[in-house]
Amino acid sequence: MSGYFRTAILLAGLTGLFLAVGFMLGGRGGMMIALLFAVATNLFAYWNSDKMVLRMYGARQVDAARAPQFYTMVQRLAQRAGLPMPKVYIIDNPQPNAFATGRNPENAAVAATTGLLSRLSQEEVAGVMAHELAHIKNRDTLIMTITATLAGALSMLANFGLFFGGSSDNRNNPLGFIGVILVAILAPLGAMLVQMAISRSREYEADKMGAEISGRPDWLADALEGIQDSARRVPNQAAENNPATAHMFIINPLHGRGVDSLFSTHPSTAERVRRLRAMMTGSPPRGHQPPQPPRRTAGSVPTSGGPSRRGPWG
Incomplete structure (x- = not known):
């Protein structure tokens, strides 16, 4: 069963x-x-x-004049991916994270937080943006943004029913007020499970394609580890206020307390990193963990230990 067929079934379920x-x-x-x-x-x-979604996070569009290094990086990665140049946005948020959105590659956008651009090296940022461009190339962005909208609307519908449709004498309600309470609790939970399934089915593929776009799987692997560590410590209040959009980010922006940790919309970061490291060594994605290369500082360009294709700066 292909990933697209599974996603179609999950959207139908939502x-x-x-x-x-x-x-x-x-x-x-x-x-x-x-x-x-x-x-x-x-x-x-x-x-x-x-x-x-972009307005929800206060994203501001930038160009080659306003953010020359970041914009040029995305431009070169898009060329390597064979994609039209997406719109580029920066979100003023200290948590390192990023997402892509848009209904198709011709109307796509990528957004990165200021935390991502300041905390990660140039190579790691390139790995992250290549991952987001992979979502655009795979046309995941439409699915992910529609899922976020549907999940939010479903929760709103359930809450509307709780406050305005819960009278016990409503004959159109087959289960009465008890049913309304169950719906208010279970409907958002069901939407969360569908979001989780959709996101997890697309993240691994975007990791793989993103590594191929950048030519260095370890750039994304290093970035995922750094983002995961920071996301646990640095809050993203806009995401906490809009949890239905959490699955759009490369790493879950929520702090993972309570239900968030039980029903994470993202696959295990450790497993994602292991698969990316395996691409560097040519070994199968499951099994022993290959040795991890040392982390790089901003601006350094690796010269060995990975695929022969050049990165987005050469």
């Missing part, structure tokens, strides 16, 4: 949750209203979800 919530809140009539709501949400997400 839409099905709308119908289930509608039925639980208002019977057949509620299910039809929820279906219309799901269709409208999908249409809105297709055209506007990227702008909405």
Whole structure:
């Protein structure tokens, strides 16, 4: 079963949750209203979800004049990936992280936090941006932004039902107020599980393709380790306020307390790093851990120990 087919099934499951919530809140009539709501949400997400997410995080667009080094890096990586030049954004946030968004490669954007650009070396930033460009090339960005919008709308629908549809004398509600409470609790949880499955199915592929774009799997491996360590210590308040968008980031921006740690939208960072290290040695992704190369300082260019293809600066 291909990754795209699994993703289509998961998106269908997320839409099905709308119908289930509608039925639980208002019977057949509620299910039809929820279906219309799901269709409208999908249409809105297709055209506007990227702008909405960028605005949510206060992202500011930059060009070659405003951020010459970062913009040129993305430009060269996009050329290596055979992609149109995406719009480039910077988010004023101390937590190192990044994401890509957009409905297709012709209308795509990549965003990196100031924490990413200041805390990581040039090679590590290139590894991260190559990963985000891989999401664009694989057309994951549309899926991920629509999923974020649907999950948020589903939670809103469940809360709406809790506050306005929970009267015990509502004959259209097949389970009464008990059902409304169950929906308010279980619907967001179900959406979280679908997000988790979609994100995990796409991250490994983006890691692999991103390593091929940059030509150095260890750049991304080093970056993932650095981001994971910092994300545990540095809060991202905008992400905490909008947890439905957490799966879009390269590393989970939430602090991983309570339910966040049980239902993480991202695969294990250790496993991702192990697979990337295995690409350097040519060994299978499972088994013993190959020796890790020393970390580099900003500006240094490796000359051995990896694929022969040159990086985005040469």
